Amino acid sequence: MEDVRIAGNAWSGWDGDLGEDSSNRGDLVFRRVTVEWNGCLEQQDGTYDHCWAQSAGGYGDGLGTAATGGHWVFEDSIFRYNTSDGLDLLYLGRTPDPAEAEVRDSLFYGNAGNQVKVGSRATLVNLVVVGNCGYFFRQGFPLMGPRDSGDHCRAMGNPVALSLQQGDQAAVINSTVFGEGDVLVEMPCDTAFSTCDGTESVVLQNNIFVGTTDFLQPFENSALFWDPDGFGQEDYNIVYNVKDLDPASLGPHDIVQDPQFMQADLDNFDGHLQPSSPAIDSGLPVGIGQVPDHDVEGIPRPQGQGVDRGAYEWTATPPRYTLTVQKAGTGTGTVTSDPPGIDCGADCSETYTSGTLVILTATPDADSAFAGWGGDADCADGQVVMDADKTCTATFNALGGGGQLSPVFRFNTGVVHFYTISEAERDYVLQHFVPPWVYEGVAFYAYKPGNP
Structure with missing residues (x-):
């Protein structure tokens, strides 16, 4: 599956629960896929409403399966604003079929449960995982329950959830994880299906892990890991702002220091590095283990004397991409942007720094109605992540024929x-x-x- 958007389904976006004694086999490949706003209804103007989750009888995983096998591959994809989990493959490996997952060069944020959860042999490389699992609570969607309803930060809201079976090896490499769940990464044995024997491991290298106030327990911060079986083999990470950190649990080259993100705001996060970040040039080199030769935006690694830790490689002149707005239809209207730059009208294109989230607003003239967004797949909800040049089309239609009873x-x-x-x-x-x-x-x- 390539260049597909799965969005605005009242239940899950991709429901892979095939029933008892069923499974998947072979390669299941997703490239440049956006999975968003499932558990909500898409409105005519491209906004979303009636978002619901379990307390109201709803269900909103972005993509989820029951027990499954298969070689699942996700590349250059986005999972965001789903009312349960973003990507849920936690039961991968619970069938006799071969099971493995690779998730690379992708973004996860704004999902109300776990952002990415994968069982069995999982490889996570170049991911930006923002565990702002309280997003829907802060937006005030009326069908989502109160803070303690179970709708917000479901399954403790841990941004990354792994689950290993006997002999499994997993890895989290060059990823940026920031969240308000109970822990930032969980990695227990799948004791409901398997008995682990000590041969299992999770390699965590060149990552940035940053906690903040725990949404469900606001009197404390998130913890770093839940690793009850001691699977973790961590080194060359940056760890910051987590509770109960035991220095003895860290690798010899881990750094406990502020990574200096461009913007450490959960709901408006920018994980690019400031020039003085300790993550710059301090990671393991390309070719060691699974350290990649590029970052989440495709920028070659290294850009300096060494590989940077986290998903973003710092550059003195970060790449910039152009967002172009086109208008179509029989009506008229104006499109503006936040951050500013587009007022179309007359000014219908703007260049933004890589990684910028641009929110487009379409305002129809009095005799017209906004019919929706078209263009690149990421334009569909009017929220565009600038990781390439993109073109969005706003369609305005003239109001239908007929008469008028009064001016209003x-x-x-x-x-x-x-x-x-x-x-x-x-x-x-x-x-x-x-x-x-x-x-x-x-x-x-x-x-x-x-x-x-």
Whole structure:
């Protein structure tokens, strides 16, 4: 699967629960896939509403499976704003079929449970994992429950969740993990399916791990790892702002220091490094273990005297990419951006630093309606991560034909619109329109052709 967007499904985005005694086999490859806003409904204007999770009977994994085998590969993908987990392959390996997962060069953020959870033999390289599992709580979606409902930071909200079986080897390499869950990485034995014998391991190298206030226990910070079986083999990481850190548990080249992100804000995170970051040039070199020869944005490693720790390789002149807005349809309107730069209108393109999240807002003129976003796959919700040159198309359609009852109320043919009308206008509608169909308190009227 390549260049696909899975979004706005009321339940999960990709429900891989095939039923009892079923599985997957062979290669399952996902490249440049965006999985977002599942557990929510996409509105006509490209926004999302009616987000729900378990307390209201909902379910919103981005991609999830029950017990499965298969060689799962995810590259250059985004999992964000799903109302349960982002990527849930925790039951990988619980069938007789061969099982393995590779997740590379991808972004995870804003999911209400775990961001990425993978069982069996998992290789995670060049990932940006932002465990802002309280995102939906802070946005105030009414169908998502209160803080302690289980909807927010589900399964403790640990950003990275691994689960090993007997003899499994896993790795987390050159990734940036920042979160508000109970721990930043969990890596227990899958005791429901297997008995581990001490041959298992999780190699954690060249990473940046940063904690913040625990969403579910705000009197303390996140912890670094939950590693009850001692699988972790960690070194050349940066660790910062976590609770109960035992120096004896660290590798000889680990650094306990602020990594100096460009912006350490959970809901507006920028994991690029500042020029004085201790992560710069201090990691293991390319070719040692699974250290990659590029970063999450494709920038070659190293850029300096050595490989940087974390997902981003620092450059003196970070790459910049151009976002272009086009307009289509029979109507008119304006598109603006945050951060500023686009006011289209007249100014329909802007160049942004790599990794910038640009939020586009489409405002129709009075005689038009915004119909939605097109263009590159990442444009579909109007939130664009600048990791390449991209073009987004805003479609504005003219309001349908028909007449006008007063300056504040038009009736239209061929297009559905919503209006607030006066009591006198309501009486007119009841006389000239067929009886309404009422759904959730909203009355829908079909215009009688031939009426003035």
